[in-house]
Amino acid sequence: MNVGYDLHTHSTASDGTLEPAQLVRHAAESDIRMLALTDHDTTAGVAEAAREAKKLGIAFVPGVEISVTWGSNGIHILGLGIDPECTLLQQGLESLRDYRLWRAREIGRRLDERGIPGAYEGALRLAGQGLIARPHFARYLITRGMAPDMRTVFRRYLVRGKPGYVPSRWANLEDAVSWIRAAGGQAVIAHPARYPLTRTRLRKLLGEFVAAGGAGLEVVSGAHNRDEIRTMAFHAHDFGLSASLGSDYHGPESPWVGLGRLPDLPAGSTPIWKDWRDTPPL
Ligand code: AMP
Ligand code: MN
Ligand code: MN
Ligand code: MN
Numbered sequence: 373m374n375v376g377y378d379l380h381t382h383s384t385a386s387d388g389t390l391e392p393a394q395l396v397r398h399a400a401e402s403d404i405r406m407l408a409l410t411d412h413d414t415t416a417g418v419a420e421a422a423r424e425a426k427k428l429g430i431a432f433v434p435g436v437e438i439s440v441t442w443g444s445n446g447i448h449i450l451g452l453g454i455d456p457e458c459t460l461l462q463q464g465l466e467s468l469r470d471y472r473l474w475r476a477r478e479i480g481r482r483l484d485e486r487g488i489p490g491a492y493e494g495a496l497r498l499a500g501q502g503l504i505a506r507p508h509f510a511r512y513l514i515t516r517g518m519a520p521d522m523r524t525v526f527r528r529y530l531v532r533g534k535p536g537y538v539p540s541r542w543a544n545l546e547d548a549v550s551w552i553r554a555a556g557g558q559a560v561i562a563h564p565a566r567y568p569l570t571r572t573r574l575r576k577l578l579g580e581f582v583a584a585g586g587a588g589l590e591v592v593s594g595a596h597n598r599d600e601i602r603t604m605a606f607h608a609h610d611f612g613l614s615a616s617l618g619s620d621y622h623g624p625e626s627p628w629v630g631l632g633r634l635p636d637l638p639a640g641s642t643p644i645w646k647d648w649r650d651t652p653p654l
Pocket of ligand 1: 387412439505506
C-alpha cells in the first residue's frame, strides 16, 4: 500500500468539499508526503494549498485537471508541476470556465423543462466561491430528495440520455497538452480505465496524446482495480509514457476513496516524478 504520494485531488475551488488548506491538513494527518492539488479547470486553490503545505512540511505539486472532448468522449488531462502564472494556461482555463457557466445554465434550463425548477440556482449556491460542476447539481438534487446518493443521481439525471445531460464541448486534446507544457508542467491522462473506450480507441487516444507531447498515464487511480492497474501499466510502457498515481479524492463524503490509500506503481513503471527535484523518498 502506498501512503506517501497522492497526485490527484480536489478542493472547494472545484467540486471537492474540503477547502485547499483543510485538504492539505488532512493529507498531513494521513501521512502524505507529496500532494498535488488538481482541481477541474482552475488553479484558484493552489496558492492556499502551497502555503499550508510549506507550513506542514509536505512536498506540494501545483496541478490542474483539464476537461477535454475527444471525439464524443469527455477525457480528463492532469497537468502536474504547472506554473499557475502562465498566461496561455490561464486563458485556456478561463475559456473552459466560461463554457462551464453556460453549460450549467443549460443543465438548469433542461431540468426546469422536465419539471425540476431552481437547479441552476441551487447548484450555484453549493458551488460557493468555486467553479460549478455536475456534482453541485447532484448534491442539490439529493437535498431535494430526488435520489438517495451521488451514484444514483448521476445515473438518473446527469449522464447521457438523461434530463440534465448536455453534450459538452471542452478543450481539444492538443490544446490542453500545449497549455500544460507552456506552463512547464507534465500532461497525464487521468483515470484511463474509466472512459467507455475499446482497447483500440484507447490506444488511438494514447498515440495522439504522445504525439501532442503528453508525458504520463495515471496507472494507479482510486478508480482502478488491480486488473486495470496492470493493463494501464502495460499501455504506459508500450507508449513510452511515465506512470502516475492519484486517488481523485473529493472529500470525506466518499469514504471509499481515501487520500493516498493506493497500491504502489507496478514494478517496472517509470514514475512521473523520476526527474522531479525535492521529492521525498517513498
Ligand atoms: P463536470 O466536470 O461538471 O462534468 O463534472 C464531472 C465530475 O462529476 C467528475 O469529476 C466527478 O467528480 C463527478 N462524476 C462524474 N460522473 C459521476 C458518477 N457517475 N457518480 C458520481 N460522480 C460523478
Ligand atoms: Mn470531480
Ligand atoms: Mn476526472
Ligand atoms: Mn479528478
